[in-house]
Each structure stands twice: as structure tokens, then as C-alpha cells.
Amino acid sequence: MLKRFLTLLVMTFLICIFILLMQFMWMRIDDLVGKGIPLIILAEFFMYAAFTVVPLALPLAILLASLMTFGNLGENFELTAMKAAGISLFRIIRPLIVGVLLICFGAFIFSNQVLPAAQSRLWALVFSLRQKSPELDIPVGEFHSGIDGFTIYVRGREGRLLKDLMIYDFSEGFNNATVMTADSGRIQLTADEQHLLLTLYHGESFQNIQRDGDRNRHPTSIPYRREVFAKRQMLIEFGNEFNRYDVSILRDQHISKNVVELRASIDSVSEILDLRLEQQGREMIQRNFLGREASGARYFERPHDMNAQDYRVDSLFLSLSQNTMEMAATQALSRARERRDQVQYNRLMVNSDIVYVRRHAIQLHRKFTLSFACLIFFFIGAPLGAIIRKGGLGMPAVISVSMFIVYYIIDNTGYKMAREGVWEPYQGVWLSSMILLPIGIFLTYKAAVDATLFSFDYYKAIWERIKIGFASCRLQIANRVSRNS
Numbered sequence: 101m102l103k104r105f106l107t108l109l110v111m112t113f114l115i116c117i118f119i120l121l122m123q124f125m126w127m128r129i130d131d132l133v134g135k136g137i138p139l140i141i142l143a144e145f146f147m148y149a150a151f152t153v154v155p156l157a158l159p160l161a162i163l164l165a166s167l168m169t170f171g172n173l174g175e176n177f178e179l180t181a182m183k184a185a186g187i188s189l190f191r192i193i194r195p196l197i198v199g200v201l202l203i204c205f206g207a208f209i210f211s212n213q214v215l216p217a218a219q220s221r222l223w224a225l226v227f228s229l230r231q232k233s234p235e236l237d238i239p240v241g242e243f244h245s246g247i248d249g250f251t252i253y254v255r256g257r258e259g260r261l262l263k264d265l266m267i268y269d270f271s272e273g274f275n276n277a278t279v280m281t282a283d284s285g286r287i288q289l290t291a292d293e294q295h296l297l298l299t300l301y302h303g304e305s306f307q308n309i310q311r312d313g314d315r316n317r318h319p320t321s322i323p324y325r326r327e328v329f330a331k332r333q334m335l336i337e338f339g340n341e342f343n344r345y346d347v348s349i350l351r352d353q354h355i356s357k358n359v360v361e362l363r364a365s366i367d368s369v370s371e372i373l374d375l376r377l378e379q380q381g382r383e384m385i386q387r388n389f390l391g392r393e394a395s396g397a398r399y400f401e402r403p404h405d406m407n408a409q410d411y412r413v414d415s416l417f418l419s420l421s422q423n424t425m426e427m428a429a430t431q432a433l434s435r436a437r438e439r440r441d442q443v444q445y446n447r448l449m450v451n452s453d454i455v456y457v458r459r460h461a462i463q464l465h466r467k468f469t470l471s472f473a474c475l476i477f478f479f480i481g482a483p484l485g486a487i488i489r490k491g492g493l494g495m496p497a498v499i500s501v502s503m504f505i506v507y508y509i510i511d512n513t514g515y516k517m518a519r520e521g522v523w524e525p526y527q528g529v530w531l532s533s534m535i536l537l538p539i540g541i542f543l544t545y546k547a548a549v550d551a552t553l554f555s556f557d558y559y560k561a562i563w564e565r566i567k568i569g570f571a572s573c574r575l576q577i578a579n580r581v582s583r584n585s
Contacts (some may be wrong), residue, residue, distance in 0.1 A: 105163030105169045112168075113161035120153040128226065133308045137229065145225055151218035155470045158207060160504045162200065163477040167496035181488055189548045194483055201479045204471040209284075211470045212358045220356035224347045226244070237403075238262060238283065238287065247296065247336060260287060267299065278307040282332075298334040305329070354463040362464040366457055373453040380446045461525035462518050472533050475506070479540035483547030507532050 119243045125146075171181040182192055238244050249271035256263035265285045269278040282303030290297055307486045351527045357365065417425065484499060511532035520527025 101192070105165055105173075107197050108168050109161055111167040112158060112164040115159035116151055116164075117153060117163045120157050121150055124149050124153060141225070141229075145222070145229075148218045148259050149220035151327070152222055155211065155213070155466075156508075158203075158470070159473040159477045159507070160500060162203070164472050164496055164500040165505060166196070166478050166481030167485040167500055171488060171490045171496050172485075174486055174489030179489075189483075189486065189544075195229045196478070196482065196500055200475060204474045207474055208467065208471045211467050216356045220347050220353075222418035223350060223355070224280045227349075250336065259282075260288075265303070267298075267300075276308055278305055280305040280332075289297060291437075296336040298336060300332045300334075301327070302330055303328075303332070307333075309466070310574065332336040348405065356461070357465055359464060362460050366460045366464065369453055369457050369460075373450060373457065376450055376453070380450070382448075383444075387389055424507050458519070458521060458525060462515065462529055465526055469533055473536075475531060476540050477503075477534050479544050480536065483540075483543040486547040487543070507536060510535055 128149075170179065172580040181191070183189070235400040238252055239253050240254050240257050242253070244254075247267065251270070253266040262285050263283070265280075265282045267280040267282075269280065272278075280300065280303060282300035284302070285298065287299075288297050289295075307325045307327075343508045347356075352365075354362065357515070364543070375525075417428065420428065480503065481500070485496065488495065488499070490496065514528035514531030516528075517523040518525045519532075522528075523531075
């Protein structure tokens with residue numbers, strides 16, 4: 101049993117890794133294509149990306165492998181034979197439970213030690229790839245802006261010779277732009293691959309000559325310079341080397357920390373946040389609480405023997421003169437705006453710390469949800485396979501993918517709710533596990549008592565009984581009506 105399960109688990113795990121890796125690659129395709137990245141860098145990118153998709157691939161692989169294992173046993177009547185020999189379902193799956201518990205423990209070690217390092221290196225590599233300049237490949241019939249400060253339009257090409265060029269040079273600013281046209285030209289990298297050598301043949305250039313005093317002049321009256329040339333060469337800076345970012349730039353990010361580091365960061369920043377919130381609350385109470393106003397070091401408060409219920413605010417306000425009423429309303433509006441601005445400023449002062457603590461708390465809980473999801477999916481897949489009794493990769497794959505889509509939607513919804521502060525971090529992160537846990541318990545119970553949960557004949561018999569019950573009720577009602585009449 102354990103050997104068969106582990107064999108299927110390895111196979112399904114590799115398939116899930118491949119599918120999720122392709123999906124991740126399509127999301128980052130713009131950072132990879134057209135930049136001449138060395139194969140060793142691409143291999144490193146895919147290796148780190150494969151590590152980062154393990155939290156999604158492993159639960160899905162366990163679900164699919166357990167479904168296929170017990171589906172094959174049910175389809176070949178092996179499960180029926182074992183139950184007929186007096187072996188219960190829990191005794192049958194006992195070795196698999198031990199194996200899955202070991203896998204869950206390994207998943208926690210992976211998410212706590214390996215995953216932070218892989219994510220840090222992956223995102224440092226992604227940032228490096230984003231900064232790399234694309235390979236020099238000027239398209240025909242399109243405006244190409246891959247060179248900083250330049251936009252190039254080419255109407256034709258003959259081998260490496262570009263025909264009918266139009267170049268916009270914004271390197272000295274938009275107001276001092278230079279427009280060049282040429283019958284033909286060549287663009288090639290220098291030997292050090294740090295510059296571009298642009299050679300133009302038989303063309304013209306137009307450049308604005310705009311001084312500080314010419315900014316208010318009409319555009320048609322601004323002088324410009326026109327130059328006709330037979331051959332012109334330009335040297336343009338174009339760094340094409342791959343510069344790798346250091347992993348240390350992500351040292352303080354939540355994705356690069358283990359459980360101990362996350363707890364330490366949460367405790368330290370939470371302590372600072374609590375002190376800042378306490379200070380802000382004290383200042384608000386001292387300065388702006390229930391009409392209490394500060395004037396230097398003195399505070400003017402309402403007398404203790406004054407009862408606000410003895411006074412009607414509307415009557416007092418209407419008893420004032422027109423000018424006094426306008427002054428009071430203006431002063432009240434100004435003070436309300438000051439209070440609002442102060443509250444918004446206080447919120448901005450603590451918002452970054454609140455987001456920092458929240459993201460670290462979410463990442464801390466996600467270290468444990470991977471292991472728990474693996475265990476839940478096993479107790480969903482094993483009883484489902486024993487109930488449906490369909491082996492192979494067809495029906496189990498459909499059920500597994502459907503169940504995993506539901507899990508992914510719920511998990512992603514909870515994560516976004518926790519990230520935006522609508523829910524507490526533990527509520528959003530554990531939402532999917534708390535919803536799927538009762539489903540796993542229910543399916544395990546149904547499989548243990550040999551319930552025909554997915555049998556068409558079972559539901560057909562229930563429907564027939566319901567129809568018979570409705571028919572008998574209608575007959576009784578008709579008999580009573582006939583007796584009364």
C-alpha cells in the first residue's frame with residue numbers, strides 16, 4: 101500500500117510541479133524573452149520557481165495520489181476483499197497515515213527553511229532580469245523604444261541594413277528633442293557591449309534651439325537647427341550586461357524569514373506600534389477630547405457642576421446674532437477639519453507598521469497551513485477513492501482538480517481579506533483548512549461505513565421514495581376532501 105501510494109505521489113507531484121511551473125513562467129514571460137539571458141541563469145530561475153510552487157503542488161499531488169490509490173483498490177475489488185476479511189478502513193490506511201504525517205513534517209521543514217531562501221533568491225533574480233536591457237532587435241514597421249532616450253522607426257530591412265529610418269532623440273529632454281531621418285543605417289554593439297554604434301547614411305536632422313526666454317513663445321516661432329549629412333555616426337550608451345541583485349535587499353521582507361525570525365519581527369514592531377498608538381491616544385485625549393482645548397500649557401475644561409442636559413444646543417445657537425452664528429459655524433468647521441487631518445496623519449504614521457506586522461503574521465501562519473492542507477487532502481482523497489471506486493487518471497484527476505480549485509479560491513479569498521485588514525491574519529489564512537476539515541471528516545465517516553455516496557442508483561431510489569411519499573400525501577388529502585364534501 102505504502103509503496104503504491106508513494107509511487108503515485110512522486111508521479112503526480114512532478115506533473116503538478118510542471119503544470120504550475122509553466123503557469124508561473126507565463127506570468128514572468130516578459131522578464132525572460134528577448135534579453136539574451138544565459139542558459140545557466142534560466143536554469144537557476146526555473147529551479148527557484150519550482151521550489152516556490154511546492155506549497156500548491158504538494159497538497160494537490162497528495163489528493164490525486166490518494167484518490168488513485170484507493171480508486172484502484174476499489175475498482176479491482178481489493179478493498180472489498182480486505183473489508184470482507186474483517187480489516188477496517190482505518191487499519192488499511194494506517195501505514196499511509198504514518199507516511200503522510202512524515203510528509204507533513206517534511207513540508208513544514210521545507211516551508212520554514214528551504215522556501216524562504218528560494219523565494220529570496222528568486223525575487224532577487226526577477227528584479228535583476230527586469231533591469232536587464234533587451235537584445236537589440238529593431239522591428240520593422242513599429243516604433244521601438246528599447247534604447248533609453250531614443251525611439252526608432254524602420255520601414256524596411258535588407259539583411260543587417262535598415263532602410264528608411266526615423267529616429268527621435270530625447271536624451272537631452274523633450275523640449276530639446278532631435279529628429280533624424282535617413283535613407284539607410286546600421287546599428288551594432290561595440291566590442292565591450294556597453295555602447296551602440298549608430299551609422300546613418302544620406303539623411304537630415306532637426307533640433308530645437310530653445311533657450312530659457314523662449315518657453316513662452318509660440319511653438320512655430322522657436323528656432324531650430326537643420327543639418328544634412330551623407331554619413332553620420334553616433335555612440336549611444338547601452339549596457340547589455342546582466343547585473344545580479346544581492347539577496348540582502350530582501351533580508352527584511354516577510355518572504356525571506358523562518359518562524360523564529362517572523363516571531364521576533366512581529367514582537368519588536370508590535371511593541372513599537374503599541375507605544376506609538378498609546379502616545380497618539382494620549383495626545384488626542386489631552387488636546388481634543390470632548391471640547392477640551394489646549395492653549396499653551398493650560399487647558400480650559402467644562403466646569404464639573406455644569407450639566408449639559410440642562411442646555412439645548414440648538415436653542416443656544418439660534419439665540420446668537422447672525423454674525424456670531426457664522427463665526428461659530430466657521431470655527432467649528434475649521435476645528436473639525438483640523439481633527440480630521442490629525443486623525444489621518446496619525447493613521448499614516450502607524451499604517452506602515454500595521455501592514456508590516458500583518459504581512460509577517462500571515463506568513464507565519466502560512467508556514468503551518470501547508471502541512472495541515474496535506475493532511476486534510478489525504479483524508480479527502482482516500483475516502484473519496486474508496487467511495488467512487490474508479491482508478492486511473494481520468495475520474496480522480498477531474499475530482500482532484502475540481503476540489504483543488506475550490507480550495508484555491510477559498511484560500512486566495514481568505515488571504516486577500518487578511519492582507520487588506522478586513523479579517524485577522526489567522527482567520528484569513530486558516531479559512532480554507534477550516535472549511536475543508538469537516539468535508540474530510542464527513543467523507544472519512546462515509547467511507548468507513550461503506551456509504552454509497554456517489555451511486556446514481558442510491559439517489560434514484562431516494563427520489564423514488566420521495567415521489568411515493570408525495571403521491572401518498574396527495575391521496576390522503578384527496579380522501580379527506582371527498583369525505584368532507
